[in-house]
Each structure stands twice: as C-alpha cells, then as structure tokens.
Amino acid sequence: MKKILILTGAFLTAVAQGIPVDLLHVEFNRTPIETHGFIGNPVEIRRSPDGWHLNFARIGRTESLPLPHSYWKRTRPEAVVFRARALQGRALIKLRMIDGDGHWFTTAGRWIEPDSDRIVFPLDGMKQGNGRCRLMSLQVDPEIPGTELLLKRIDVTFERSESEAIQIVPDTGAGMLPLFDGIPRFIIRNGTAREVRRNAKFTFTGLDGSTYELSRNVELPSYGEIRFTPENPPPHPGVWYGKPQTDTQRVMFANIPENGLSAPANPEFEFAVDNHWIDPAVIEGMRYLGIRAIRxxxxxERIQPTSGADWNFPVFDARLEALEKAGIKMRETLVFTPKWAATDNPKNLPFPRNRKPQMTAWENYVRAMFERYGNRVEYFEIWNEPDLTGFVDFPVEDYIGLCRTARRIAREINPSIKLASGGFATLHPALWNGAHCRFHEKVLQEAGDTFDIHSYHEHGYFPHYQRMVDQEFLPLRKRCGITQPWLASETAMHSAKGTDTEQADCLFKKLLFTWARGAFSYTWYGLCNNGYDLNYSEDNFGIFDRFMNPKYIFAVYAALIRDYREAVFLGQFQAENAPWLFAFRTSRRLLLANWSLNPSGGDIIYAARGNGSSAERIDLEGNSSRLPSHRGIALFPVGPLGSTFVFNDATQLDSVELVAELKLPAAIFRNSAASGELLLVNPWPQAMNCAITPQLPTGTQIIGLPVKKELPPGEHIKLPFQVVCENEINQLKITLAFDDMEAVPLTAPLHFTILASDTAFQERKPDFRLNSYAQLESNFEFDPATAATLWRGPEDLSAEIWIGRNGDRFELRADVRDDRHNPSPVPHQLWQGDSIQFALGFPGQNGHFELGAGLNSAGKPVSACWIVPQGFQIRKLAEALDVKSKRQGNLISYRISLPLSAMGVNAKQLSAGFRFNFLVNDNDNGKERKCFLRLAPGIGSSQTVKHSPTVSCR
Incomplete structure (x- = not known):
C-alpha cells in the first residue's frame, strides 16, 4: 500500500508541476503550397511526403513566409520548435509573432544547418500581453545562391502533464488528408526532451459513441517518433475523434471507402459544397467524397483590384483550371464592388463591397467574365445575399438593374450561359421588420425573367429550414409565378461547442428534404472551417476543420453520395406521429430516408409494406444493419437522428404504419414511480408473438411489462407499466422481437425535471443562474482588436431567473445585473440591445415559443415574439405578453406574465413538464449585441428546445 501511495504522489507532483511538452502546430507535408508564398526573393517551393522543399535562386532576404494554421493560442507557449534541415547551404530563420494586445515580436535568428533538424526559439522576450499569441510568419535569409531547405513541422512548447508527452497523429503518407480505406496508419511522437519508455494508450470516439482503442509499448528518444499500423481497423467505417491535442486541434481521421468521381453523376440531383479557396487539399477532399460542383x-474586387484597366484574370484561371483538371464544375458569383467602381463610398472604406457599382464598370466586368468563362462555369450567380445590407446597401431597383444588365449581356454573348439570382439569405419574417422579404419578393416580381435558377440560402437546423422552405419560400415562388428550378446554394449549420453530431445530422436532413422539395442541388457551406476556435460558430461550418481533418459530417456526406448517387425521388410518405419519410428508388432497391418529428424523442418502430426480399437500416455514416422482414413487411426504427430504411429488390412501397411506441410522462423524478405505456400493433395478417426485453442500467427497473405478448392481427394493444430510476439516465430502451425475427430497438427519452414552486419569487432561491463563462456566446471574443469588450464576469452581465404558475398564467422573473445599459438601436431587433429572451416548448405541439423583453431608450418596457408553434400567430402571442420592469442602478428586474390559454396549455400540462430556455443579451457600445449568456444551446442561435432543461410548475 505504501508503494502505491509513493508512486501516486510522484505522478501527481509531475502533473502539477508540468514538463515542457511540444504540441503540433503545423505539418508542412499536409499543407498545400498554393495558398502560401514568399514575398520578395524568388524561390521554388514544392511539397513532398517529407514536407516543403525550398530552393532559393539567389542570395537575398525573403521578407515573409505566411504560416499556415496560424491561429490564436489561449496560452502563451514557452518556445517554438522548428523541425527543418538544410539540404544545400544553410539559412538564418526568424519567427514573427503577435500577442493578444497587438504587440509584434521577432525572435532572434537561428541557423538551419545540414547536420541538425531541430531549432528551438525561446519566447522569453515576448511581452505578457493578455496571455494569447499567434505565430504569423517566417523570415528566411539564405546564405548562398541555390540554398535548399526542407521544412517539416513547427511545434510549440507548453507546460503540460507527463501524460501528454506522447502524441499520436495520422500518417497520411503521400496524401495531405487523414483519409483511409481500411486500417489507418499513425505516427507516435515523444514531444519532450526526455527519453520515454512506457505503454501509450489512445482512445478515439465515433459519431455513434463507439470507441476505438489503441495500445503500444514505446521507447522513444528525445523528440523521437515511430510509425505504427494497428492490427485491427476501427469497429466500423466512419470518422473518429481523439482527445483534444491542444486548445484547438483534435486528432481526427476518417476510415471510409473513397467515392471518387469515376462513377456517373446523379442526373436528378447535384451534391455540392461551398469553399472560399481552392488548393490541392480541397480538391483531394472533394474527390474522396465524390462531390462534382463547388461554389x-x-x-x-480580385478580378479588377485597382481600376477598370487592371485585369487580374490569372487569379480566376488558376482556380478554374485546377477544378476542370479534377473533373469538378465551378459556380461563380459576380459580387463585391471594388473601391474604384463604387458610385459612392461615404465612409471611405477600403473595401466598399456592398456599395452600388458604376453601371459602365459593371457592364465591362460582366462582359469580360462571360466572354472568357461563359461556357466553362456551370452558372453565374448575380451577387451574394442581396437581401442583406451587408452585401447590397443600395435600393432594390438598382439591384434589379444589375440583373437586367447581366441578362442582356449573356444573351448577346452566348444564350446558353446560365444565370442564377443572388442567393437570398433568409425569409425569416421576424427579422429586420421584413425588409429582406420585401426585397426578395420585388426581385421575383419585377426581374424573375432575368435568371435561369432561383438561388436560396437559409442557414440553421432542419426545423427552421423546413419552416422557411414550406411556409415562406415555396409559397413565395408560387405567388410570384416563378417556375425556374431552384437550389440551396449556401446553407449549413456550425459545429461550435461540441455540436459535431448535430451538424452531421443537419446535413442529412436538409439535403434530402431539399431534394424532396424539388431542388436540383444542395450546397453545404463550406468544405473547410474558416477558423480554428472550436467554440466560435463562424469558425466551424466546414466538413473538414481548418487543419483539413475530417469531421463527423464528412462521413455523412460520403454516405449520402454513396447510397443516393443513383437515386430518383419518388415521394413523401405519411404515417402516425408524422415522421419525416422520403422515398427514393435505385435500380436495385427502395430507400426511405426517415427521422422523427420530435428532435428530442426516442426511436419508434414502423412497418413498411412492399415487395422487397430483405431489409436493412443504414445509419448516418453509411453503416448497414439487418432488419426483420417477413412476407413483404419489414420493421424499422425511426428516431431523432436521420437514417435510411432499405428494401432490397423492391419495386414498390405501399405504406408505412406504426408498430410500437414507448410513451412516458414529460417529467420524471428520481426514485418516484412514473407511469408509462407500451403501444404494440401487429402489422401481419396472422397472430404473432412479441418478445419484450428491457435493456436497463443498474438502478432502473420496469414494473408490469410481460416478457412476451401474443398480438392478434391489426389490433392496437396498450401495455401499462411503471418505471423507477435511482439515477438520472438519458433514455429507456426496450427491444422487440416478433416470432424469433431480428430484434428492433425501441427507446424513449427520460426528462428528469427541475421543479419550480410558487410565484413568491422573493421568498425562494432562483431556479436558474447565468453567471459563468461556460454559458457565454460572444461576438468579439476572438478578435484581438476588441479585447476590451470581452465579458469580464458577473458584474459585467449576469442574471437570476425564477419561473412559476399563478392561477391560469405563466410567470417569470429575471433580475439582470449589467454594468452598462443600452437599448437596441434598431426597434424591431430587440435582441441587439440589453434584453432577455426565453423559450417554452410543450409536449404535443409542433414547434416552440420564443419571446423577449427589454427597455427602450425612454426606459419603458418593450416586448417581442419571434417564434411560435404551428397553428399559433406571432402577433397574438406578442399582444398577450405582459411585461413590467424596474431599473435601479446596474440592476434591471423583469416581471413577465403570459396566459396559459395563449400558449394552448393548462395548469395540468404545466405541472406535467415542459422545456424552458433563457438568455440575457448585452450591448456595451450602443450599436450592437456584444454577447449573451444562455442556459442551454438552442436560443440566440440554432433555435430549438432539444437541449433545454425540462421544468415542472406545480
């Protein structure tokens, strides 16, 4: 026992004190050279499996080599370790860095020599700043003409625990991306100056939660490495995440077959992506996925940067030629007014992208693009998101003029040139007082004949996207008589703060729904993340991260293309509980894309009637499992995540019917019996025996369910039971097997409830508090120029929230502490100023409520309603909302009351349990919202109550 304690104490001491550990910053062998280059001295750069080879033509200084993967580090490194070697001659290297306060720092020079491949740059001389820094560029001075260098890696040294000394990275070989078809390969590295001898273990997690564990005894010298190929592949094909390796980088790889571009394209539907740059890594990723078109x-502003006579066609030629060589179609957008072409620029902006262009300049630009590229580009889009003033800050009539001019020139040059409308951003009726919706409609009414393709964006999760398409976009097309084909030309959702699974699921649903609603293409935005911080939404829309590592969504897009590449859409099926069911046909099978209406629900079992020989289920990542099938009837689960039911050898699908469902109360309390019900329906024409097997964790029991039940044909059987849980668990799971066929899972979520008592709020503790960094969403957190505006703690912004029922009314009290009070500068955008927002979601309703309150410039309370479930009216909810507020110094107290009848619920339903979310907005500069604190994701962005806590008001 004493020996164990001594060893443990020694280990804890090492962890607490920390040792210098080098963590990967960039690998040059995985970095394309096309997007980076030297300024100054002519130099030949080529990439190989070893890294970048630099060959200098003559003596002289290279002022700067912009470094790839140059992201903000939250913790200042102690040193930078540069892995490089001189193959011919030698060169002096300096590093340029910047800290979070904007101070620049250049390291002392170090020589790259032929006999050493590791150079250490201490960072003791950097100012402390705010604890963050960024590695920006290299300065290289070759000593003699013909100097040749090999750049391998850049690592940064931090104080980390000894357990982090061993690092593992995918071995990409000659490729740039960690994509494997079979057993993956790895490099194991010692990131310290010490020799390491021990067992190294690594764990990777898949989208479905399964794990892939690797173990290897290693003996590594200082900064040594070995290549390692495991004996076994991961449990199934997919994308796998290792534990975070630095503040922003994760070890990630894909283990899926390559789709490639050799198979014929789907003639009915195009799979596409959007990306801001094109390089070999981007093309390699698209080819692996099987994507044939890119926006x-x-x-x-890049084609004619300085004047009407300054034509920079090579910047376009290089991009287009690289795509054409790979067999990928390019979609270009004619957008962004150069400074010289703007009709007015009152703020003298260096890039007045959204200003109205001079018509002559516009005509010359459009004509040149059509003449040079008209028969090579799939289509030209006339501006980007013209319904937003950030892109078009001029009247709609002038935008229509741009469209008409482009149409006229296209007809003159080549009538086969395809034009698309500007990709309209959104049709959300509650934003900007509806100005964007009126803009969109006027363009369709007065310039609908100027485009061949109707282009639409609408970011967000599927429920929002579906509402906008079905309730706004398609009715608008019909109202304006638009018959041209449409596409989703830029729509996606981010994966910030660990929502990678939700992002992957979002792609599956939005793409197939778009197809089912008649579009000819879907374009995910984008192929690669735009930045490095995993907590900032704008940095995390990509299919790859910014290091070109595949995210979970990569496997989903690959599976969609692989499984639906030959598909033709048949129609939408209806079934009890209204799941989403979209049928497609290939030459060999019928596909039924499916997911439940309730994003927070469980798996419900359905029966498909048709003439298939066998059935299977394909999950999000394309992995198949066998399903029970008997006499033309197959059973399959429908859950909150998307999946595909497959009927092999089927030529028809007649109907989809409910077979089994678990029903549980909306509110569950620990150690209290909750009443549930198992609904069973026998879809076959003869009696069947159903085996019922609960899958229960320790501390959970089900009382009253039989282990087997004989079911007459066609009858609905309801089996009551009780469930008691000692511990909080996510879901209740039961498997059902009909007459010894394969078992099918049936699940239902368990919502353990926060109990809110009476409305004597001043006499009890708050139900919720907002006062921590983990609850923060900030606009400026990652911009060093606005570091002074960062949230500084509870005195800057915090809130205490109470909720309860008073008779037939729902009541809420929020005490908000805010050091500066600024109302919204835009009256119809309450959320841009200091304000509160809250969401309510009730079982049985299609959608949820989102409402808000604040103070106007006169200090009077104002309110708003943005979202209501289907069947409710925003205006009526806004009228029913009663808001009182009182401000004393830095404290604002809100008291909100809302009739239960206005929300279609009663006291019993409030007691049974509902979803609740809340946020508080902060505006410190009087111009815009700087940040907000919220209880759970799904409010403030990506609107949903899926993640909201369940509350009971009794």
Missing part, C-alpha cells in the same frame, strides 16, 4: 467566389 467558390473569386469576386470582382
């Missing part, structure tokens, strides 16, 4: 904006 990649070069922009007017």
């Amino acid at each position: 990649s904006i070069v922009g007017w």
